[in-house]
Amino acid sequence: MLLREHERALFTDRDEILAALHRNADLIQQGEGVNLALVGQWRIGKTMIVQRFADDLLHERHSPLVPVYFNVARNLSVPSVFAVRLLAAIGHSFVEADGRQVEQSGGVLDAASLLTVVDQTREETIVATARQVTREMEKDRPDERLLLEITLSCLEQTAQHTGRKPLVILDEFHNVTQLDSFPHIKDMLSVVGQALSRQIEVGYIVASSNTSMVKRTVQSATSPLFDQFQVVPVPPFDRAATAEFCRKSLPEHLLTQETIARLFEFTSGHPFYLNCLTTAMRRLDQDKTGGDVLDRAIYEEILTREGRIYQYCQHRLETSLAEARGRTTLRSVLLVLAEGGKQTLSEIAAPLKRTPGEVRSYLKRLADFDLIGREGHRYYITDPIIALWIKFTILEREPEYSEYKDAIRRYLDRLAEQAA
Template identity: 25%
Template structure:
């Protein structure tokens, strides 16, 4: 399996299961949604590479920056090729040869292919597209085979010049019971809007499958495997996982640079200076791969005089201004244009909105904006090399600060997080939360039946007290019971009780906590909050 498919086994298993379900008469279409560079296309190609199921016609269409000619050519060739292969006929890359080969088996479908090719050449887009969408049904009905049609970056269909294109697609999806549709998109806001407004189906609705960056555990495995015999200490591995936000592309590029530097300096262990040098080469140098990548993004978003506001908003967000009113004050801009630009950035999947909170979605891009792009824009460099030197020093400070922060205990880390709340309205793992401003936070201990005690925080708001119970190790039902008993003996009972556990609660403990109307924040929730407020992840 490819290295950037680490941690994706559950998703590969799900796609294989849906393929087998299709042959059994049950069809559940899939929609893979995730940001750029989290590995969706790699995942889809790995699924196809491992697909060894007889009776399946697989079709993969990468629609980004393509047109109807590509759509027609790739769809037709794929169907003809796999029919020929399934029937034991000679296969070829040449379209005319494939049509001639398949014609004895599917004479009507072969003639239809020729007709559609002519329509595409004549520029009759709508008629051609409708006919192309009917092809999977023609091929499956004529052969007894099943089709898996993958539309990567499916939202790009909108630019194909076909009126009501998604309604036409929805009609075919509902009718084609022998075709499994797997769609993918890097633009989650656009994709969800299309799915909810224009691909709403009576039959064959899509199961939404999030494709997230690597979590901390998978990032560690990826680093170890990618570096081979070159040692990277635990703290630096944790730093790099956090610094890149777990995005496979970023990890891979920095690790490639580390491998090269290790060979140049003949070092078999990576220390902070070499890590800082690799990051400088990738992020600061004008021709560094990640620097060029981010510059192209900014160029696309901010080109033209009227888009200076977009640039200013990105810098404000990277600088920690997360609310509309804060940005308006910081920029001295009018509120309406700021809201419009933010909506555009959300649509482009560059900025994420969570309640009233906006932030740059890509953690490394956020860092580059603040410490590279903004510095270049605002600094007059009279001393050559000064900005480069300052950047390397900044990376060194970031590594040191991460090490210092990661050594702090859980109560301290959570206290720092709570101090950032200011009447927030956020969603975590699909659930809505209202988080007040805490006026005072103090560490306490909660007694257990065993005689021990667990760490907790009492956080005072203007409307009452919150109790946050903190655990790194697993909790069982009796632990929840002990917390409930202790809370009941408190003269000033808390308005809200939150279980912050870096390990998953067992099912009985979870049910008991929910019965007691407690909130449960596991590692995904607590680290999502850390990311929202620009703080390093908590390492379990």
């Protein structure tokens, strides 16, 4: 099982996307499916969906497909180790699809630990591939591109040999391009593209929060993955799903219609924020801190350093800015947007003493991180909670609890007014 028990217990909705994934899985089984790309904001629930799907496929439906879940970001390493870990994941999945547990101590980083996993598959093609990988790894300078190619082509061979089709789920897919910096690889998307073009028995699902990168990759005619994936957007919860989540997550006496409505308004149905706030509400309710539990939860989660939403916002900005050139100016652009809400190029440029042209190129970079959106000529921070966090923790001093509610209310009202 990929999802833990408590995650499965809290799992809410996503019926439509799961149904689409299962329909496609049936089609893949008949040789007619497509590859899918799930895209959506950070922590909107992509991983939960694909893991739930893989669990259901295996344990509820007893499908002949073999789901192979692989988190690209978590397995990033030098290309040879990346290939070893991918092959181990493939081996792992075939053992589990056989109804057995993998016996393994520790992680897979080298050829020896790969072989202990792969031997358990009792599957010739996978074992042969692992031996080929092992031989290549013994060289002083293994051909890293070759290692990735043989690992990927093992999927098709195994399908042909066993009659069981692998359905490969590559989570955090956009990170594959991090391997481009290795001279043997140069262009990881073309390595994947080549593998795909030779495979008929293998299905792929990728998940990514980098919507712009994924769209470019599958919709631009010059991309090696052009037209190979159908894009499936993952939206936040709607009102009904938000209510269902709250019912699972909150004790009866906190579960008023008003609380649910306020949670929906405040989080826009974003599952991660909902999870943080309801978890904090349960804790505060126990603590008997007094006051309105939801107000306190919002305050502590977003505006105090210990809050999970606080830490998430900080992490999200730091990682996005760390990768970008010109991060000081990028940061300033964000501050201007957080303070003033939706604004045009020249309105953003003026206080920064930059030309609108310069600002446009910075905005484009922020859009690549899905931090900002555009409506007509005006730009804005896509996630109002991130905007709020920037405003109250970077621009201003974090307010005391007694004054924060009015401050937040005024701010959100202003953002809403501008959106209208």
